[in-house]
Amino acid sequence: MAFNRTLSRLALSGNVMTHSHTAVMARPCNAVVMAIDTRFKSTKSNMVKPVVIDKNLSLRYCQTTVTGDSHAFEPSLFVGPVEGSRPLVVLLSWLMAREGNLEKYRSIYFKHGFDVLTVKTRPFEMLLPTMGSQRVALNLFNFLKNKVSTYPNVLIHAFSVGAYQFSEMLCLLQEGLSRQEVDGSCEIVRKAIKGMIFDSAVDVDGAAYGISRSVAGDGLSADLLEKSIKGYMRAFHNVATKHYEKSSKAFRNTPLRCPALMLLSREDRLGNPINNTVVADRWRELGIDVTLKCWEKSRHVAHLHKYPDEYVYEVNNFLKRINLGIHEQKDRDEFEMKFAAKKRVMVN
Numbered sequence: 001m002a003f004n005r006t007l008s009r010l011a012l013s014g015n016v017m018t019h020s021h022t023a024v025m026a027r028p029c030n031a032v033v034m035a036i037d038t039r040f041k042s043t044k045s046n047m048v049k050p051v052v053i054d055k056n057l058s059l060r061y062c063q064t065t066v067t068g069d070s071h072a073f074e075p076s077l078f079v080g081p082v083e084g085s086r087p088l089v090v091l092l093s094w095l096m097a098r099e100g101n102l103e104k105y106r107s108i109y110f111k112h113g114f115d116v117l118t119v120k121t122r123p124f125e126m127l128l129p130t131m132g133s134q135r136v137a138l139n140l141f142n143f144l145k146n147k148v149s150t151y152p153n154v155l156i157h158a159f160s161v162g163a164y165q166f167s168e169m170l171c172l173l174q175e176g177l178s179r180q181e182v183d184g185s186c187e188i189v190r191k192a193i194k195g196m197i198f199d200s201a202v203d204v205d206g207a208a209y210g211i212s213r214s215v216a217g218d219g220l221s222a223d224l225l226e227k228s229i230k231g232y233m234r235a236f237h238n239v240a241t242k243h244y245e246k247s248s249k250a251f252r253n254t255p256l257r258c259p260a261l262m263l264l265s266r267e268d269r270l271g272n273p274i275n276n277t278v279v280a281d282r283w284r285e286l287g288i289d290v291t292l293k294c295w296e297k298s299r300h301v302a303h304l305h306k307y308p309d310e311y312v313y314e315v316n317n318f319l320k321r322i323n324l325g326i327h328e329q330k331d332r333d334e335f336e337m338k339f340a341a342k343k344r345v346m347v348n
Helices: 002-011 099-110 123-127 133-146 162-178 184-192 204-216 220-235 237-252 273-285 308-321 329-347
Strands: 057-067 070-076 088-092 115-119 154-159 193-199 260-265 290-295
Touching (some): 057 099, 099 154, 133 162, 193 308, 204 220, 237 273, 273 290
Parallel strands (some): 088 115, 088 154, 154 193, 193 260
Antiparallel strands (some): 057 070, 057 115
16 A cells, blocks of 8 residues: 555656747857856756657757857757757756756756757656656657757767666667668667767666655655565566666667766765676677766766766767867867866865
């Protein structure tokens, strides 16, 4: 009974999105970004309303804004981008993520001229994959296939269980590529994904702990919920657990060969650095170029909050390596000098 009541609460825990469609004229993002601002301040008043694809997917467009002789990128809402004019980043969020926190990550990519597709998965959708997370994965997969001419350059940035949500899409990609007659659209999507960033990625063995803490925080209630979810995973192996295990295998044996950046912390119990390192080693065996950044002290999905300069530095370097985003040398030099000075202070 108690577990049934918990599931009922989880089913009602999704965020409500508004369906607002306002059209303005688009301008291709062909200007260079101004100085990189690491002071991420987001309020409800300055967050643009998204184009809602469905209850889990929402798209925010980027456009240039001219101020004097300078150009800057800002989030905006308009009919659509010019084909191939801007890259797309797919942000697969952590559970129960607040819009204000997600906006801090979107702002990084708006400054680089990306459009941003945000993917949210609710706790209940995690617990019933065939009715939840697999449907989300299919919708995401179809979006990328249908929009490949508009977005031939895609970056994946997944947080926490967002890595699991992405791995459900990898299952679909693998199935399409392994057919006797290969689905051509699957190969196009595979080639369109130019890079992957995983922040505090959680594997199947951390699912119960992660879901319970996302819903109930810390304390006795979270401990009880964690035990309930573990019991659920044992009792309903065919309903849920076998799908987690399949997606975990797809994640470790990904059909993608694009570079990857993994952002971790030694203190993070959910995004276990040992498990992530094992995955990184496996990917290197497959020929994937993997960069692994592990901080000493930061909480789960809190690396940007704890180390804002270093986080943006790592993302910018990765974008430059995969030849995406906008990089003006003078701004990069200024940022790197600031970062180097901060490191010297820390060492001394």
